Amino acid sequence: MTAPADLLPREARARFRDGLATPTAGWSRGFTQANLVVLPRDLALDFLVFAQRNPKPCPVLDVLEAGEVSGPLLDGDVRTDLPRYRVFVDGELVDEPTDVAAHWRDDLVSFLVGCSFTFESALLEAGVPVRHVEQDRNVPMYVTDRRCRPAGALAGPLVVSMRPVPAARVADAVRISGRYPAVHGAPVHVGDPAALGIADLARPDFGDAVDVRPGEVPVFWACGVTPQAAVMESRPPLAITHAPGHMLVTDARDSDYLVP
Amino acid sequence: MTAPADLLPREARARFRDGLATPTAGWSRGFTQANLVVLPRDLALDFLVFAQRNPKPCPVLDVLEAGEVSGPLLDGDVRTDLPRYRVFVDGELVDEPTDVAAHWRDDLVSFLVGCSFTFESALLEAGVPVRHVEQDRNVPMYVTDRRCRPAGALAGPLVVSMRPVPAARVADAVRISGRYPAVHGAPVHVGDPAALGIADLARPDFGDAVDVRPGEVPVFWACGVTPQAAVMESRPPLAITHAPGHMLVTDARDSDYLVP
Structure with missing residues (x-):
């Protein structure tokens, strides 16, 4: 098969x-x-x-x-x-x-x-690990405390996906994903989850938690689940x-x- | 003043x-x-x-x-x-x-x-001539025979703006304007106006005609007058x-x- x-x-x-x-x-x-x-x-x-x-x-x-x-x-x-x-x-x-x-x-x-799954092939080809693919899990997604700019009847928070990246490869992850602006592009945040209002990486709002290993930095990309959060709100x-x-x-x- | x-x-x-x-x-x-x-x-x-x-x-x-x-x-x-x-x-x-x-x-x-006026400063800075600015005229714009993809009640032709560019600078004009995808970006057509259904460069549908000099190629960019053409149609x-x-x-x- x-x-x-x-x-x-x-x-x-x-x-x-x-x-x-x-x-x-x-x-x-x-x-x-x-x-x-x-x-x-x-x-x-x-x-x-x-x-x-x-x-x-x-x-x-x-x-x-x-x-x-x-x-x-x-x-x-x-x-x-x-x-x-x-x-x-x-x-x-x-x-x-x-x-x-x-x-x-x-x-x-x-x-x-x-x-953002769209640029994962390019990350993998460049040797940047994509943990949730490695671990055969759904990508972890988090509701942040950042607000989207509202429009008409729709308002809501920014939702992000997270991939742990070795510190030495963060620049590559930024550079490679930045070449795909139509599919979320470069990260919106690199590092401290608390700065986005995320209390615990082990408890994502959507998807599955993945391992963050020593020497890795959590990297956050804007996520297409954001419209779902606006719908819920x-x-x-x-x-x-x-x-x-x-x-x-x-x-x-x-x-x-x-x-x- | x-x-x-x-x-x-x-x-x-x-x-x-x-x-x-x-x-x-x-x-x-x-x-x-x-x-x-x-x-x-x-x-x-x-x-x-x-x-x-x-x-x-x-x-x-x-x-x-x-x-x-x-x-x-x-x-x-x-x-x-x-x-x-x-x-x-x-x-x-x-x-x-x-x-x-x-x-x-x-x-x-x-x-x-x-x-497309947005990238004209960058063209001028790079020494690529912008004829309608030189000649203090409105940019020439043409209705083409290319159709836009329709949506709901709106349909119409592609409208383009034209700038004559010396043959040796066409690549620069493409490269520089291509860096501004939010303001029409790279040209949609370089060369023969007839291939876009434009009969006579001297008779633009909007704006003013400009001089095309020997050794220059007409370069066509998608134009924001396109919605007006859709409105008229x-x-x-x-x-x-x-x-x-x-x-x-x-x-x-x-x-x-x-x-x-």
Whole structure:
């Protein structure tokens, strides 16, 4: 059986469509993964303005208009092709299904938002360790005490992902990820978690804790779960997202988002 | 009297507020200029999706929500602080006033879109000629036969600006402008105008013709007048824009949009 890293995106999506529910870090190496945010059309403008005002956590890669369930980034169906979803009603998580056909409505607009998994291949190629891939876990994500710039009905905190990096490789991690501005780009913070209001790295708000080894520095990137935090705080009547770490594997290549 | 190039943005905006109507190329050198697109709120989502799908001609720098007339990029009033506006009703140009207070409504959303004037300082500093500044004219702009990717009710052609560049400096013009992706970035086309459906460089659709000298190549950049072309084609009930070449001079510095 082909290893997940070697599956083509359409093959990965077919497995998820068939019901496989797993975090996607390391899947279809070389292809871009995306966060999903689905909102009713009358909140879609607020979300796009929110994304425009908070480009580090919310880099929009594509928008599927109301009534569209496929697009240039996926030859498939956004309602079924992710491994796991979250459904929020009035900001409360009500369901974590493996497809959302039952929740779908014709007025829903889907936003595909860049994901930091995209630059992990480049980190690994450069010999920068990616601990959650090494440990076969979901990436750890934390809600910070930094506020996003609000837009319309949407407001919320910045959410970050964390990767421990050996002190001598932090500059490489910054430089390499900085070449991918469309998928969160360079870190927002290097070092002391408390400065972001994170009390305990061992207790992430989303995903799994990973080992931080002696000589390593926690490095924090803006995270595409930020829109989910805004949804939880702003309580729209309906929102559908991917489950954290369970991304859309797109047909775009990581190199499509590389800035020379 | 201070030369236009040496005026601070707020000083330039004060002159325009007082009624001065002039193209802004070369004004407040080192500060970013922006295209303005103002649409009723119920078309704002379509515009933001249009911009997201056509980032080269429509790089959104900021959005003023319905009811807002100022923002972080301008300490002033977007209804009065540009030198000249265009007002479109059902896609027809009905007015070119020097302020739009009389046309304003509370449901209007303002989009500030990047402008290629932003990288002209960098071109000039590198010794790449900018002919329309030399000749004290408005930049020449052309409607092409390339279609933008449509979004909702908005569709239209790509509009480009043109600068003649000596053959030996084309690579520098590409390299330098490419460092400013938020303000149209690298050219979309170098050379033969006919390949873009442009019949005669001497007859631009907007702005003024400039001299193309022997040994120079016409270089075409995506242009922020593209939304105006979409407005003319898509005929929304009301749209307000800047007059081509008569930009918002913002408080942001060109260097804010420089990618290292």
